[in-house]
Amino acid sequence: MIYESVEYPSACEACGAVTECSGAQVLLDDGLRWDVASSCPGCGQAFIACGRADIPADLRDRLLTEHGPTRLEIVDRSANSALLMKALRAELAGGLHQAKEMLQRVRAGGHTGTLPEVELLARRLCEAGIQARAGRP
Template sequence: MISQGVKSTEQCGACGGVLVRDSGQFVHGGRLWWGSEGRCRACGHGWCEEDTGGPTPEPLRRALLAKHGAARVRTAVPLTGRVGLLRALREHRGLSLAEARSAADELASNGLTGTLVETELLAAALRRHGVEAVVEPAEPVPGASSGGSSGQDSAGR
């Protein structure tokens, strides 16, 4: 299972003590899930929440990206055809044909960025459609030329 998490602390709303929150994203059954749970060290107040199907809440995505950095998914080899790529993008991300074409152009040039979990899930969808895809850190390697980014991520934001 592909997963990535982050721990944080905040003030407990029940007693004012230190609340420890453990949050993350993971892939289960071919779908993106996110979860968050927390417990106060002082009073024991706690909760757990989990969801799939919709986007991961932005505060959680930002925390994952801040801790682990972004990942980039790109095609592994130059494309000879775009049918599999367009199908994968439309099915995986629910894009119109025009949106899928734009995302395909970005994927084939600079790649799409997101959390490691998001990019691995997209790469798996691409591979199911016969598109060789690789996931790598999005930060430029020292000494390598940077290709820039359009700002669009693998989650379509």
Template sequence: MEQDIFESVRYSAMCQDCGDELECCGVQALQDSRLRWDVESTCSACGFTVAMHGRDLPSERREQILTEHGPATLRVLSPTARSAVIMRVLRAELGTDLVNAKSVLRRVLSGDFSGTLPEMELLARKLRASGIPALSTRP
């Protein structure tokens, strides 16, 4: 069984109960071959606490993760890997059309496709499950 992959960020928001500053900790995780976004928030002023699980990663938090942790890159380790198999995985996982999948394929094969570590590791695992040697790395 492959290990879970986590990246977290801390940020502030406004408390919905008292309007003071809410301290938030968000975690993007790759668990059981699924990406998750979980947030726990606590207000030090009024004690309001909330936890949200399983939601999509908001774009501003994705950018924060990339800024704080740096991007990870998806690498295909075999120069003879079958492009059709890679594109099938990319289309299924990214929900993209054939034209965009070809563009992503070129970026993957050139080592120029990046994202958060959990995102890239999910793609690497899906590729490996399809017989394509792949890994996620940080430069």
């Protein structure tokens, strides 16, 4: 299990008191999961949300600020570009243009994200025969 988590203060929507929130993104069973939770010490209101779809942008931003970005590294710099682009296109579920842009970013060492996001992509590339790993810049 690969994960990153963060704790941060927020105002309670019910009473306005400062409450402590927590959030996490986890790579579990070859898929990404996220969750956020808070509990107000003033009025007792609690909030929990989780999902498998895209992580909420504010949680992702907090994780990147707290932990810094993780970079996708291609171990074999001579890896076949067509194979790499095919694997990226399958993972992105996007078009050829998006895959070409991603290929350029990956080759230049410029594709970053949260640790769970990049680790998942590295694993998928390894499954496609491209040696890749997640690393901190």
